Amino acid sequence: MIMSSTQKHNSTAIYSTAEIREIERLAAALPSPPLLMEKAGLAAAEVARDKLLTHGRTRVLVLAGPGNNGGDAFAVARHLRSWRYEVTLVFTGQRATLSDDAKQMLDAWLVSGGEILLDIPENTAWDALIDGLFGIGLDPRSGRDLTDQYLALIDTVNSMKLPVLALDVPSGLGSDTGKVRGAAIKAAMTVTFIGLKAGLLTHHGPDYSGEIFLRELDLDVPSLHEPSSWTIDQAYVQKIMPLPRPADSHKGMFGSIGIIGGSAGMIGAVLLAGTAALKLGAGRIYLGLIAGNALGVDTAQPELMLRPINELFKLDNLNCLIAGPGLGTGPDACFWLSCALESELPLVLDADALNLLASHSRIANLLQDRKASSILTPHPAEAARLLSSDISMVQGDRMSAAADLAERFNCCVVLKGAGSICAMPGGKRYINTSGNPGLSSAGTGDILSGMTGAFLTQGLSPENSLLLSVYLHGAAADILQTLHGGPVGMTASEIPDAARNLLNQWIYNF
Incomplete structure (x- = not known):
């Protein structure tokens, strides 16, 4: 869950x-530049007070590193101490x-009146x-690696089993990538400053x-830098x-899909x-x-109309195609995929x-040359x-990998x-x-492709079809996780019903 201090x-x-x-x-070049480090320290201290230091917790260990994150930590420690918390501060720089x-x-x-320690007592x-x-x-893209000193320190912190508030990004986690550099502090909560980070x-x-x-530190962030990435919620x-x-309504208003x-x-x-x-x-x-x-074929959904593949391409009422579920990689699969790409x-x-x-x-070239929209999953x-x-x-920089695919194939992509x-x-x-x-679990990708095609054939743009189906697919799984008491054993065939229920609730405000 992401909590913001402002909806402005x-x-x-x-x-x-x-x-x-x-x-x-x-921000530093503004006529009255804000004291961002002081603002960050106060904002984080307020989160610590209101969310972390509850139920009688009063004793706080603060770790301050060798850079500006350490400066934020000094400010947090000072504010907490002024509010009568017992603060121990360890400075590693x-x-x-x-x-x-x-x-x-x-x-x-x-x-x-604060003191500095060099090691955790x-x-x-x-x-x-x-x-x-x-x-x-x-x-990770800064080229900096965790030294043995910090690997040991992070292992010590994680072994303490304390609730942790991380400042900006948990230490050891790449802010752009979510990649762990050997070890990372496992936080119960993170207060991040100015804007969200992909990592x-x-x-x-x-x-x-x-x-x-999220604490924007009283900055009008989009006016300083227009974003190109967002969350889907x-x-x-x-x-x-x-x-x-x-x-x-009648069924003809909501499109026809061919699935290959x-x-x-x-x-x-x-x-x-x-x-789906x-x-x-x-x-x-x-x-x-x-x-x-x-x-x-015996199917529990008699509404699905089954055709030999050659007959599918003779239909003149299709609004979109889905290719790939159970397709195989033999010569027939290559031929019919090429037909789909040429449509x-x-x-x-x-x-x-x-x-x-x-x-x-040859098949990749057909995709790159398509005039009609395509979505890769x-x-x-x-x-x-x-x-x-x-x-x-790919996993080391997922944001870049997804962007590279979209550019290479001129498609909407979900990684x-x-x-x-x-x-x-x-x-x-x-x-x-x-x-x-x-x-x-097996089959959940097939469900996602079916959901995406459903929104495409109902007239949503390729971008919106993908964004809605990806979020709804996950939200349905979240509902099922609650119903099952956990994620283990969730099956793909359960997702469409849960997704349908959620979509109706959202559209009709049930």
């Missing part, structure tokens, strides 16, 4: 480390190497901990950040949902995609089965369609194949995973805030 600005904007540095530079602002915060701490107990070691100063929201970030509190998707249906897949032994995948499209509002769903035994219909590509794109340059391994890379490189990233051809990127590990 777009609090869902995400900024890179470089952009935050530029905003700080521009040297005063001579601090910035002028951080030196000012250190001196103010000392003037207030033994045989002392605390109720909570403030992490001010690195913040955004240790982003808090994707890859390992959700496991380390806890509840996120319920407030956002409720602006882009389909309109309520008129009383005289269902090779031998994989017909279940295309049935999942079709069921049906339950998220598409008017007609035709399943084109490569296996060729359409009449012999003038909007197209959702998933699963084996992505593997064929990665292994056949890779998981990290599929993205690595498409980028001629490897999974570690699935923790904090799924949607990237658009024009450069806009979004990080999803819904979902849980229950989605790491």
